[in-house]
Amino acid sequence: MSVRVSNITMSIDEDIEGLKKRAAKKARISINEIKDFKILKESIDARKKDSIKFNYTVEMFCENEDKLVARANDKDVSIEEEYNEELKLGTKKMNHRPVIIGMGPAGMFAGLFMAQKGYRPLIIERGERVEDRTKSIEKFWSTGELNLESNVQFGEGGAGTFSDGKLTTRIKDIRCDFVLRELVNAGAPKEILYSGKPHVGTDILKIVVKNIRNKIIELGGEIRFNSKLESLIVKDKAISAIIVNGEEIPCDNLILAIGHSSRDTYEMLYKSGVFMEAKAFSIGVRVEHSQAMINESQYGKYAEHPRLKAADYRLTYNTKEKRGVYSFCMCPGGEVVAAASEEKMLVTNGMSHYKRDKENANSAIVVTVGDKDFEGTSPLKGMEFQRHYERLAYLVGGGEYKAPVQLVGDFLQDRVSTKLGNIKPSYKPGYEFKELKDCLPSYVTESLKEGFVNFDRKIRGFANNDAIVTGIETRTSAPVRILRNEKLKSISIEGLYPAGEGAGFAGGIVSAAVDGLKVAENIMQDYKPLY
Incomplete structure (x- = not known):
């Protein structure tokens, strides 16, 4: 438990070092009473061009926090409850390790979370690892020679890797904090944790993506690049296997995080009886x-x-x-x-x-x-x-x-x-x-x-x-939505979990990552880890 102090306004020329003092004053306490302190949010108020200001929300750790908030008697001073990220894992035994299609934000964060919890996921990505993908994209930009399987849309990191790395999102979900923290752990600038308009940039995001890949592998996951999902094998309306580069891979829990541009995959899914609608x-x-x-x-x-x-x-x-x-x-x-x-x-x-x-x-x-x-x-x-x-x-x-x-x-x-x-x-x-x-x-x-x-x-x-x-x-969002039920499963095939932007349920790096986490949680709440 901690104290949140909101709406602390400082002029553009005020020294940021004075923020802690301003927060203590607003909470009506001595600065010495603050044991720990961090910025939760920083935003710019530029509505008045002759008086630009910064607005802050901060978190403070003090003694007797309930009494402190009551004494302050200010709506901007409140108790910040801690979020328990522990997930109650299921007890059913998996016949096969979970498979994730796509190494964009949804697939990457589903894979990272499952790997952290001992599920040893297999991630299938049609494009190249980010180092090789960068070379293919630069070749396309300089010569016009397009790699159909590894480009700005396909490859490790997804389409957002070769954009701006913007992390703004309108969704209010505690999982956003998990996503930002893991990005920082992988090398993103710490300011994304509190910036009102966080962004990473393509140059840094490529490093971050590589580090998350290595973490997934270190935790027991496997990632196969240059590997394309070609078809589903469905028995009794349930997924039983997939065909990747001609190889049959047994599978009973499949996360589809294909991105918004996998048009040939949409066509294959539609022919396979996966229910979807135009969006x-x-x-x-x-x-x-x-x-x-x-x-x-x-x-x-x-x-x-x-x-x-x-x-x-x-x-x-x-x-x-x-x-x-x-x-x-x-x-x-x-x-x-x-x-x-x-x-x-x-x-x-x-x-x-x-x-x-x-x-x-x-x-x-x-x-x-x-x-x-x-x-x-x-x-x-x-x-x-x-x-x-x-x-x-x-x-x-x-x-x-x-x-x-x-x-x-x-x-x-x-x-x-x-x-x-x-x-x-x-x-x-x-x-x-x-x-x-x-x-x-x-x-x-x-x-x-x-x-x-x-x-x-x-x-x-x-x-x-x-x-x-x-x-x-033209690629502002997916042109289809793959329908799913309250357990985030496809309404037409058991064991199939459409996720992220490509499934029509997200609109950016963070919201796609959060949707991937939600899908992973639904599988993990049913099944026990593989270790």
Whole structure:
């Protein structure tokens, strides 16, 4: 048990060393009464550009904490109950070790937790280990030569490894703390434990992923890379084995953490009778601005202050036709990257390193699409919708995974750009000046135009002529949801546990990791460890 003190406000120029004193004052105690102290949350309040402040929540360990809280008589001073992470393990005997498909956040954290508890999981990953995956991706970006099994979407760490490593999440789940602590244990910066907008960055995340892999192996787990799930063997409506690279592997507890881009796996699962349904998602473009402009817009005169990092933004708008337009996966000081996973299809993503120190800020600006926009009745119709527009983008870009690019001013006026302004596109392997409307649905193009005009009122210069739009962004979330019951099992096949973003139950690194933990817990509550 400890004391939580919230809403401690400090000016941007106050020394952080004074935080403990401020917390003691708010709790009405002497600073000497605090035995231990740590920051739980730090956030920036930049609503008033001439008076930027930091807001803190801290945890203190003292004597007579109940009496202390009663004496303080302040809603911001409360008792923080300890969470008991011990899980009551089941008693049933496993016939075979649990198998996890995918080494993204959901599969990785399910595997780590199960390994910590003695279940010796087998993790199957179609892509390469992160060191080799990095080489394959860099080769693609420099030459346009795509590795279909190991790319920005597939491989150790999942799609988030080659993004920004953002750890923000809207879910309120105590398991988030476990995820952040394990990331720190594996080499992530300690500030992610309290930062209001934590991020790791691709450069550090690659190290973290490798360390978690080694920990799983050290604890008795096994990880097979370059290994693809090809089919399920189902007997009496229950999973009995899987086929991986032609090998039959006995299995009665299978966690599917396949990620949102495993389209061939979705097709195999659908043919195998796994019940799923089409799900809404969003598509659009990547926009690039000068990071200096975004900093000035968000921080005003404090834009160059040493305590402030590269600024981000979050923008939303509802069009006249009631479609949502919003920023997604905003990457301060980053770059736009090629993120294709199928031949002759083009899709972009955003990426930044821990320091976020490149010249451009980029973000997806996307529009919601759903069932009414997809053709046919198949649960995979949203996936085919993605494929259609990714093929168009590839053709419009002229092939070789070059991206169609347009200045925002030209995009708004329906004209092909002929030269760059002050912003240089960061996308590799290259780009061509084309009209983005030629590879997007007309209702998406018109919604984006409305959105840009609205966002320019919120961030002056957002619709500046020189800003760059690059097409296209389609992988905002899974196009399907694999239905499951209250025990998180597939409703159609016993022993099959859909998990994470690829199953339609998460939307980012932390929420996917948490969903993987939940699925692992459900198996562990039924079965005893293997050691």
